[in-house]
Amino acid sequence: MTQDRIIYGIFFLVITAIGFAVENHYYLQLLTIIGINTLLALGLNMLMGYAGQISLGHAAFYGIGAYTTAILTVHYNINPWMSLPCALFLAVLVAVIVGLPTLKLTGYYLGMGTLGFGMIVHILFREWSSLTGGASGFVGIPPLEIGPISFFPARNYFYLVWFTVLISFVFCKRLIKSRMGRALRAIHDSENAAKAVGINTRNMKLEIFVFSAALSALSGFFYAHMVSFISPESFSFLVSVKIVTMVVIGGMASIWGSLLGASLLTMLPEWLHSFSDFEMVVYGLILMLVMIITPQGLTRGILDIYERSRTTKNKP
């Protein structure tokens, strides 16, 4: 526990320092996007890494968060802070409705069920144009503010998002160490065994699914108020896949892995801009190579290399 506290302290200091040090508006925005993606990856990691339930439709919850707050603040002039609970509530509601039948499936079938759900939500965003603005997108989402503090400046928004990330990290870490966290890992290893020792697997899976949906909706909320323009393409199947990739590349069942995966996958397109037309080819290659070389994700892969170098050093 004390070790954890030290790590959180360091993390807090790093966030504060980066916020002070980085002057460039563009970089601050990029870092904020990393923060938002970290929340997304963290949500899915709780579901996929710990409970072992794959979801290929998480962009749907991300989108529900973003579109709910967009519609409420623009069409109905509701304060963004009031629309946040609405967005979370809607995401939770949808997660319960979808989760109840879908979470009975396992393996590929679960992946496909969530994929179908994600596609349907994406099509709704695109086609329900009277409400969502259709394929051309939704403009004019107001920035966030608390009293006199506006979160419009990139630095303030950076702090808002990253402190939320920090709080979510603490929360998730505690969740994992609780009875529920142990139950989830038991489900991951064997659902039948978990049932046999008295874990209500259905409720447990549903709870973590709902939690992860809420976290995704939260990131959608932050995303919408940051860029002030959203379009269905930000919540498509490819985005769902990207979130899964963040989790897997960073490392499943690792909270810091979500941070690593989200940072890498957000930065990668930036680095690949110089490849211009080769961007997609290189991106695909990197994905395949990482998975072939370190199937347990980079966090585990780097740790393995480190441990191996230590054992070889100890051997004379």
Add this chain to the structure above:
Amino acid sequence: MTQELLQYLFSGITNGAIYAVIAVGFSMLYSSTELINFAHGEFVMLGAMGLVTLWAGFGLPLPLAFFLTVFGVACVGFLFERTAIRTVRKPDHIVLIIITVGASIFLRGMGMLIWGKDAHSVPAFSDHPPVDLAGAKLLPQSIWIVLIALFCALMLHLFFRKTLTGKAMEATAINKKAAWLTGIPSEKMILLAFFFSTGMGAVAGIIIAPITMCSYDMGTMLGLKGFCAAMLGGLGSLWGSILGGLLLGIMESFGVGLFSSSLKDAIAFLLLLLILYVRPGGIIMAKDAKRF
């Protein structure tokens, strides 16, 4: 009204036959490797683009261009298995999903580099005038599509039933280790499954090329639809996939005609969810779906 309904039916069967061919590719691979190939749609794209180059570009005779494209794409599938799938150390389904997704992005990127971002088109296979049938128009290309799809299905059926290699493949699909113990080179059979599956993808791309615009990003949606069709009919079953494909095509066409075209893409996924909830093994239960 009957005229319109008949017209919807025709276009439904045409699209359905294409979905069916894609679904068969998915199914074959799934039954022998338990792998869902998310890059399958990209092989469809490669098939369409190959035809664009060889037939419309180089002016090769159609049958030769057809054969060369299917063979070429199947070879890409072969390479894909050798380089990306075989080398995986931990064949966990999440890892394999990400790898095939990576492959699909890679292939799409290659498609963009080779053929550019513009859409291409090819003429129909034969320039007969449309056939008039009870007031509805039947395009000759539709007949080609359905005939080729049926021919492929029949050939595969015969291959699996009548040849030793086909039976060996089926044995590998049922139990890889047991097949290996009886002396079947199961690794080779899996390679063959990749070869056939991607070849079927190419066939789908070739037959769809004349009725759509071919561009580097056409594969994703087609792949997903083919996948829905495979699930609908029963993943792992040949005739189930054909049935699922036709059913999906017809439902989609009627949905678009009678309700709204904006929901076209949603129909496939609604059907997917429905079948998963009600009967996850598909209409023709092929393998035990993991559900309890």
